Amino acid sequence: MQQKDSWLLPEGIEELLPEEAKHLENLRRKILDTFNCWGYQLVIPPFIDYLDSLLTGAGHDLELQTFKLTDQISGEMLGIRADMTPQVARIDAHNLKHEWPTRLCYVGTTLHTRGDPLEKTRSPMQIGAELYGHAGQDSDLEVIRLMLEMLAMAGLKNVHVDLGHVGIYRALSNQAKLTTTQESLLFDVLQRKARPELQELLDGFAIDASLKSMFLKLPQLNGGIDILDKANTIFATASDDVKKALDDLKAIATFLNRHFPSLAVSFDLSELRGYHYHTGVVFAAFVPSVGREIARGGRYDNIGAVFGRARPATGFSADLKQLATLSKTHFKENAAILIFAPYLDDPELIETTRTLRANGQAVIQQLPGQVGGPKELGCNAILEQDNNQHWFVKTLG
Secondary structure: OOOOOOOOOOOOOOOOOHHHHHHHHHHHHHHHHHHHHOOOEEOOOOOEEEHHHHOOOOOHHHHHHOEEEEOOOOOOEEEEOOOOHHHHHHHHHHHHOOOOOEEEEEEEEOOOOOOOOOOOOOOOEEEEEEEEOOOOHHHHHHHHHHHHHHHHHOOOOOOEEEEEEHHHHHHHHHHOOOOHHHHHHHHHHHHHOOHHHHHHHHHOOOOOHHHHHHHHHHHHOEEOOHHHHHHHHHOOOOOHHHHHHHHHHHHHHHHHHHHOOOOEEEEEOOOOOOOOOOOOEEEEEEOOOOOOOOEEEEEOOOHHHHHOOOOOEEEEEEEHHHHHHHHOOOOOOOOOOEEEEOOOOOHHHHHHHHHHHHOOOEEEEOOOOOOOOOOOOOOOEEEEEOOOOOEEEEEOO
């Protein structure tokens, strides 16, 4: 017996109706064509994979977000991908094995056990690009520029980019010789920016006073480019790795200010998004109408080591569904011509319909006895015969 509400979907799972699906698909094609113009080749990882592969280099949060099941053939634990980045890293490291820089892009549905507090969907469509085989700020800049190009392609305006560098926290932790437990506790407090709790936690660590001071001031280092000069003063006695990270951030900001003068750029040196697998620069894009990032990325060197090849890597990703929703408020697509063909066993009508479709025109063939005509089917043109009995397309008023 059919349930009364069998049409309901699970919480956080949605379906796209024709107009939404059409808009999303058009945007998907535009973005992938843009990636292709930059030399990024499309790959299609599997929707389901061995759990170990999916969680390579990932933190505890991603493990909690991953649906798990047992393979009835092998008995192995499988997972439904919550993030495609590890899979793409495997393709570069294990399948392609290039020595030169490799540019890959991807798009596909992911599945999360829980929805984001601000974005209730549990099935985002992840789209992104990754650059493997080059270390340094030039490849970081390339993927940031490509991310900005993607957002421009979606018609988004007033984009704000926030920059950080997880290498600063890593280097300070190494310099302070923190244990794994201490580093984890400190990471959690910094992410919550709980300053009183941070002071209390550091008071319990047997580390140098100057390093305690650096950790305490880390959450305060957010704002404009002047923050980097302030950070250089605060981290004067820090290791060279910290100073190198600050130099990288300044070089990237200088480039962005020169080539994207209207782009708002800020810094947050205690932002550790993706800390468990990111190794360098991290970045996120925001727009005023959304309370969370609409695209994010960063450097994650050596993620391919578990697949046999440790390669420098940097990239970004976004939720295509969210981009499509946001882009609908910024531009409207041109109305496509949809032609209505009457039901008639006429060889010339059949050939005309075939030719129109072969040239990319959309033609709906009337069915015998159907309800609804051109208007009800959304057609804005119709096939009619002229005085010579030849079929032509007539626009409907």
